[in-house]
Amino acid sequence: MIGQDQRKADSLKSIYDANILVGEEKLDLLTDLAFNEVNDSKLSLKFAEELISLSVKSGNNAYLAQGYLQKGNASQSIGYLDEAITAYFKSAEVARIDGNRTLEGAAYGAIADVYTISDNHVNAMTYYKKAISILSKAKDTIPWATFLLNAGDALLTNKNYDSALTYFKESGALFEQVDYATGKAYNLGNIGMVYANTGKKDLAESNINEAIRILEESQDYYPISVYLMAMADIYVEKKEHETAITYTKRSLNLAKQYGLKEQLADANEKLASLYESVGDMPLSYKHYKDHITYRDSLLNLETVQQLADQRTNFEVSQKQIEVDLLETQKRNQLIILGFIGLLLLASLWFYWAISKEKKKSEKLLLNILPEDTAKELKVNGKVKAKQYDAVTVLFTDFKGFTSYSEKLSPEALVETVDHYFSKFDAIMEKYGLEKIKTIGDAYMCVGGLHGDTQDHPDRMVKAAFEIADFVETTKKDIATSELSFDIRIGINTGPVVAGVVGTKKFAYDIWGDAVNVASRMESMSEPGKINISENTYQLVKDKYACEYRGEIPVKNRGNMKMYFVLP
Structure with missing residues (x-):
């Protein structure tokens, strides 16, 4: 999020470890720690949970709303989108009761962010507009500008380039008004993305590079990872694939270092495509496998979207159950044969049963894999x-x-x-x-x-x-x-x-x-x-x-x- 500063979190940890603060001073400390801890989302979640617990005990709704908001932020960063959106709605409700319009607007904006990630554009824009309306009336410039920026980003993702640029110009003016460097960096990067998608490659490159420079100073690595991927796309358009690979590797390394799951999936997919383009199929295959691994780890996205592939999972699981039952039957048959001895009748029956079940297993395998692939799997494992x-x-x-x-x-x-x-x-x-x-x-x-x-x-x-x-x-x-x-x-x-x-x-x-x-x-x-x-x-x-x-x-x-x- 805009405004996070890992250096501030690092400096505050020693105060937290000393455990000398109480009351609102402790609540303030936990709020700062949960918000600014960028590099370790699970640690940020721990601070948010502690903030919620202490706020409930002290009956302090202002900090309770902050606690739920920071819990949502940390959960979203980890990939727990269902938990994130639940926390944001709780934050909005507590803030509304407490009369805190800024926090209420921020919570609605965060809800919109989750809907954007979940590819639910209609709900995303509904909550962005609600957040922007509340924050503009509250005259809280930075949150107001932030969700204008995020709404523009959602429009950019949906290829509404003119509308996106309108939102970015409005948010950029607000960030300039308060001279907010990180906000300006995000704005520069996103405007660069619009230019990249509308064929203005030189403008895109200059905007994105300046955004990366500013963000590196504040150690805000997620957007850097995204913008590096955008730079890779620009160089793909220029047919400079080796340079595109260099930018994508930088994005992948940042994603690995800071546990950015979505970027790990995207960067590996991009590298698979780029290495295929330059004819390096082994590396292409390796990165595609890594892409699948990281893509499938984002399970909570499926929870929010409720569009998991239930039919295929049902088919495969049913086939697997049948195969497992067949294996159990075979083992049971062997035990029975051990008791009744090597009688001819039993041997003949055993041979017939195994042959029948083997054919059934092979038929099940052919329902999952192409015939020549199934044969290769049986022969070579x-x-x-x-x-x-x-x-x-x-x-x-x-x-x-x-x-x-x-x-x-x-x-x-x-x-x-x-x-x-x-x-x-x-x-x-x-x-x-x-x-x-x-x-x-x-x-x-x-x-x-x-x-x-x-x-x-x-x-x-x-x-x-x-x-x-x-x-x-x-x-x-x-x-x-x-x-x-x-x-x-x-x-x-x-x-x-x-x-x-x-x-x-x-x-x-x-x-x-x-x-x-x-x-x-x-x-x-x-x-x-x-x-x-x-x-x-x-x-x-x-x-x-x-x-x-x-x-x-x-x-x-x-x-x-x-x-x-x-x-």
Whole structure:
């Protein structure tokens, strides 16, 4: 957060350790420690919990509201987003009762920050506006400017560049008014991000570098890590990949040193893409595996979004239960055989039972992994990652699914998703394509793996049309009207690396720039439309009429040519 100073926290720890302060002086100390402790979020959380406890005992609502606010900040930094938002709401309520408008506004702004992280843009802007309104009336300049800045950042993330710049200019004027260096640094960095996304690379570079310089002086490392990644993107656009790698490594090292989980995931993903671009596949593979590890550790994000992939988890867990039961049956069979001896009848029965269960196990494995991958796993106990020069990747997702899913029980959510994805699975089988995974409401598949090198772009487009037709038919079906959504579809063709992740609950996955571009095609598509990249267009243009959309700005990619495939 703006205003944090690790040096101040370090200087206050000796006073805390001496344990000589009591009353409001102790509460003041704990507030400063919880707020300024940047490098150790768990220690910050400890100070906040102690502040809450002492405030409750002394009946001091002013410090109690501060305690909940700092607990929310520390929890958010660690990644406990569900605990963070609960603490912020408590802070807002206590501050409202106490008549502290500044703290109430700050708590609502912090709630908006969590919704931003959770990709809930509507709720985020609702609470930002509430916070800004309260803080502007309270005339508390720094918090007011801070949430103007954060609201602008949320608009930037959603590609509303003009609106974002308006918020940044307003927050920048307020930071200048009070000569607040850290706030000005954040503002410079975020304006640089706007320039980077609107093609003004030189302005972006100068703003971001100045922001990094100021932030290094105050040891505020999270934004530095973010801005270093932005600098990497600028150099990717300039085709200077080695310089981009250098900036990304700096971001990764900061994230490792200070436990910034989100940045650990993002920096590793960026390095995987960059090393693939320069042809270093071993390093690309290593960083992608690290990206998966850190991405999956952000479990509380799934709690807040309530969009965990319950259907896939259910399928895999059921298969794992069956496999575990089979293993138990085998062990029990061996014990029985030990008691009854090596009678011929028992031996024959044992052979028949094991053969039957073995076939069942193999069938279950084939439901999880492609056939040749399953064979390799059985023979070698592991699967070697393979590179494919050209595959076609498809992503889909449902418009409005997030808000709809929040109203459903987990059972109903799984049933709803299953209605669509079961049909998608059948379409994949019809066209000889490979389903890779589902992620919440997103569905991912690929064509062109395992020796399947012929006409996979054409088959993928045909499958995409069937998916779109099925979704449209479902919308018109009165019996299933509550399950109806609009779907976006994106397709790209290019090289990938494929392999198996995990040692117990195996997951077959693909990665590479082609996957990232396919995902971007989906996110830049429109409801009911099939959006394809230039690569795929060149392979299908003779078979399908396509509408050229122009060169469209894509996050972390610059401008990319896109086409809608026409029915």
